[in-house]
Amino acid sequence: MHVYAEYRENMPPSREQATLSGWMRRGSRLPAGMNVALRDWTSPICKDDARPLMPEKIALYGGSFNPIHHGHLIVARHIAEELQLDRLIFLPSAQPPHKPTGALAAAEHRCAMVKLAIEGEHAFQFSDHDLRDGPTYTIDTVAHFRQALGMDIILYWIIGSDSLVELTTWYRVRALVDSCRIVTAARPGWEQIDWNLLRSRLSEEQIAVLQSGVMDTPLMDISATDIRRRVRLGKSIRYLVPEKIRNYIDTHGLYKTDAGA
Ligand code: ATP
Numbered sequence: 001m002h003v004y005a006e007y008r009e010n011m012p013p014s015r016e017q018a019t020l021s022g023w024m025r026r027g028s029r030l031p032a033g034m035n036v037a038l039r040d041w042t043s044p045i046c047k048d049d050a051r052p053l054m055p056e057k058i059a060l061y062g063g064s065f066n067p068i069h070h071g072h073l074i075v076a077r078h079i080a081e082e083l084q085l086d087r088l089i090f091l092p093s094a095q096p097p098h099k100p101t102g103a104l105a106a107a108e109h110r111c112a113m114v115k116l117a118i119e120g121e122h123a124f125q126f127s128d129h130d131l132r133d134g135p136t137y138t139i140d141t142v143a144h145f146r147q148a149l150g151m152d153i154i155l156y157w158i159i160g161s162d163s164l165v166e167l168t169t170w171y172r173v174r175a176l177v178d179s180c181r182i183v184t185a186a187r188p189g190w191e192q193i194d195w196n197l198l199r200s201r202l203s204e205e206q207i208a209v210l211q212s213g214v215m216d217t218p219l220m221d222i223s224a225t226d227i228r229r230r231v232r233l234g235k236s237i238r239y240l241v242p243e244k245i246r247n248y249i250d251t252h253g254l255y256k257t258d259a260g261a
Pocket residue numbers: 062063064065066071072075158159160161162163185186187188220221222223224225226
C-alpha cells in the first residue's frame with residue numbers, strides 16, 4: 001500500500017493558499033555555518049505583496065535501512081535543523097541498485113523499523129514509494145516527488161559521503177544533480193572526497209553544486225553492515241540503534257544469518 005496520501009494530508013497550505021489566508025512560512029533566518037551556495041538555496045522569495053515567503057523545503061532520504069540506525073537518525077536531525085526543513089521523508093528501497101540483496105531483511109520489517117524509529121518526530125515522514133518491484137532509480141523518485149509536491153518546493157536528496165563517491169555509477173547522474181539539491185552527510189572513512197572521481201561524468205558547475213551541498217554533520221561511525229554482523233555474532237547492538245529497533249530485531253529474529261530474514 002502506498003502511503004503518499006499520508007504525507008499529502010499533512011502538507012501545509014500551498015503558496016497561493018498561504019498568500020490568500022495571510023499565512024506565512026517561518027522567517028528567513030539563515031542557519032549559522034552554512035556556506036554561500038546553501039544560503040542561496042534558502043533565499044526567501046517575495047510575493048507581489050512584498051511579504052517574505054519561504055518555499056517548502058523537503059528532503060528525501062533513500063536507503064536500504066537494513067536496519068535504520070542512529071547514524072541515519074542523527075544525520076537526518078542535524079540536516080533538518082541546519083536546512084530548516086519542513087519535512088524529511090525516509091524512503092526505504094526494495095532493491096537498492098548499488099547493493100547486493102543478500103542480507104536484505106524483508107521490506108515489511110525494514111519499513112516497520114523506519115516507522116518505529118521516527119515515531120513522534122513531526123518533521124520526519126515515511127513513504128513506501130521506493131518499494132516497488134525491481135531496481136528503483138533516484139532520478140525517477142525525485143521526478144515523482146517533484147510532480148506530486150509541486151515545482152515550487154525546494155527538494156533535497158540526502159546521501160552519505162560514501163555514496164557521494166559512487167555517484168558516477170548512478171543512473172542518469174547528470175540529470176539527477178540538476179533535478180534536486182544533493183546534500184552530503186559526513187561519514188567516517190570518507191572525510192576526504194576525491195572530486196576527480198566525479199569529474200569523469202559531471203561538469204565543473206555540477207561539481208561545485210555538489211561541493212556546496214557537503215554538510216558538516218556529526219561523524220557517526222555506525223553502519224547497518226556492522227549492526228547485522230554483530231547480531232549474527234550474538235553481540236550487542238545497544239546504543240547503535242534506538243531501543244525500539246533493537247527489540248524489533250530481537251523479537252523478529254532478524255539478521256541471525258547472512259540471509260537477513
Ligand atoms: P550498509 O552498511 O548495509 O551498506 P548503511 O549503514 O550504509 O548500510 P544505508 O541504508 O545503505 O545504510 O544508507 C542510506 C544512506 O545513508 C546512504 O547514502 C549512506 O551513505 C547514508 N548513511 C548511512 N549511515 C551513515 C552514517 N553513519 N553517517 C552518514 N551517512 C550515513
